[in-house]
Amino acid sequence: MTIEAVIWDLGGVFTSSPFEAFNRFEAQRGLPRDLIRTVNTTNPDSNAWALFERGEIDGAGFDRKFLEETTALGHPVRGAEVLPLLSGEVRPRMVEALTICKQRFKVGCITNNMVHGHGPAMATNPESASRGGGIMQHFDAIIESSKVGVRKPDPRIYLMMCEQLRVEAKACVYLDDLGINCKAAAQLGMVAIKVISERQALADLEGATGLTFPKSQSRS
Structure with missing residues (x-):
């Protein structure tokens, strides 16, 4: 089927990966590498x-529960210490690719995010959208886990986006930096692109859409 829509994740796609910030934090604190990722993938x-990304607990609840989970692993870390690490640097070439895609396709954003805090992983409002370089204003539809109570990789959130854009899943390209989220999209029939680097993602997106994006000397 002809591609009709390009659907994007936010953090780790339009911004630098939070996993890099997690690892720096762990190194600075003398914590085991990938401790935070381990906590996030357990249960x-x-x-x-x-719970936080589905809006089922507030910031204080996240702070307490995350501390309980890291303490159980022998390395206490408060949730409040982790949230600032989610603010990545915007990747201008990805934003440019979005604007080019919008000229030909419908474009949507599905993001697992949180209600309380700042940065690209937080629920959008006019102020936060402005801080994020105006990325959100380009989308035809936006679905945020903290607002709909469903998070990736639950298939329902992808189907919600298809309904909003009025397209079939097999007519969509989907970009995300997490393999588990890409797998769920692919199982629905989407062309899934796992974002490992900016250069790789744009090359794969060119192949999927037939578009051409401006080149850069960046090695990312």
Whole structure:
């Protein structure tokens, strides 16, 4: 089927990966590498991260529950210490690719995010959208986990986007930096692109859409 829509994740796609910030934090604190990722992938439907991204607990609740989970692993870290790490640097070439895609396709954003805090992983409002370089204004539809109570990789959130854009899943390209989220999209029939680097993602997107994006000397 002809591609009709390009659907994007936000953090780790339009911004630098929070995993890099997690690792720097862990190194600075003398914590095991990938401790935060381990916490976030343990009991993935009921841990602090999942509950916060579905809007089922508030910031204080996340702070407490994340501390409980890291303490159980022998390395106490408060949730409030982790949230600032989610503010990545905007990737201008990805934003440019979005604007080019919008000239030919419908464009949407599905993001697992949180209600309380700042940065690209937080629920949008006019002020935060402005801080994010105006990325959100380009989308035809935006679905935020903290607002709809469903998070990736639950298939329902992808189908919500298809309904909003009025397209079939098999007519969509989907970009995300997490393999588990890409797998769920692919199982619905979407062309899934796992974002490992900016250069790789744009090359794969060119192949999927037939578009051409401006080149850069960046090695990312």
